[in-house]
Amino acid sequence: MKTLYQDGALIEKILQKDRRALFVFYRRYTPQLSTFINHKVGNPHDAEEILQDTLFAFLEAIRDFHGSSSISTFLFSICRHKIIDWYRRRKIRQVVFSQAPGLESLVSPMLNPEEEFNSVLLKEKIKRALSAILPRYRTLLVLKYMDNMTVSDIAQKLVLTVKGTESQLFRARKAFVETFTSF
Numbered sequence: 001m002k003t004l005y006q007d008g009a010l011i012e013k014i015l016q017k018d019r020r021a022l023f024v025f026y027r028r029y030t031p032q033l034s035t036f037i038n039h040k041v042g043n044p045h046d047a048e049e050i051l052q053d054t055l056f057a058f059l060e061a062i063r064d065f066h067g068s069s070s071i072s073t074f075l076f077s078i079c080r081h082k083i084i085d086w087y088r089r090r091k092i093r094q095v096v097f098s099q100a101p102g103l104e105s106l107v108s109p110m111l112n113p114e115e116e117f118n119s120v121l122l123k124e125k126i127k128r129a130l131s132a133i134l135p136r137y138r139t140l141l142v143l144k145y146m147d148n149m150t151v152s153d154i155a156q157k158l159v160l161t162v163k164g165t166e167s168q169l170f171r172a173r174k175a176f177v178e179t180f181t182s183f
């Protein structure tokens with residue numbers, strides 16, 4: 001299939017909305033990308049999501065491709081960034097839902113030197129996500145992760161059963177993650 005289109009011609013045809021060229025592109029690069037992503041991530045569901053994100057990002061960035069590298073180099077560069085983004089989101093989820101004493105300490109441990117530049121933006125994003133979820137969920141998350149209360153203490157304070165509190169905490173975490181990743 002590689003002889004069907006060379007890099008430059010393939011890009012031109014894709015830009016002209018040629019479905020066959022898009023199919024050739026997909027068949028040529030998807031197996032390599034899948035293997036690469038699976039080695040980096042390990043979870044097939046997450047790997048598929050990263051693959052789709054990479055392919056969409058490539059199609060959005062294709063007009064910026066000027067042929068100074070191969071399509072493969074350009075595509076794998078995008079893929080590496082998508083994998084890094086995935087690990088960052090995963091790290092944020094782990095930190096946000098660990099036993100962290102407060103918002104400030106939620107953000108600081110996950111920052112490497114490259115991310116320190118964005119720490120203020122990240123703090124603001126966490127605050128926005130907290131303010132965007134239901135007040136009851138926000139209260140539960142603040143009590144659990146900022147006030148370090150146990151589930152049974154939260155249940156007692158909010159006049160709920162322990163099982164009901166666990167269930168609501170689960171839904172609150174899920175709502176927070178969905179809101180946070182949508183910003």
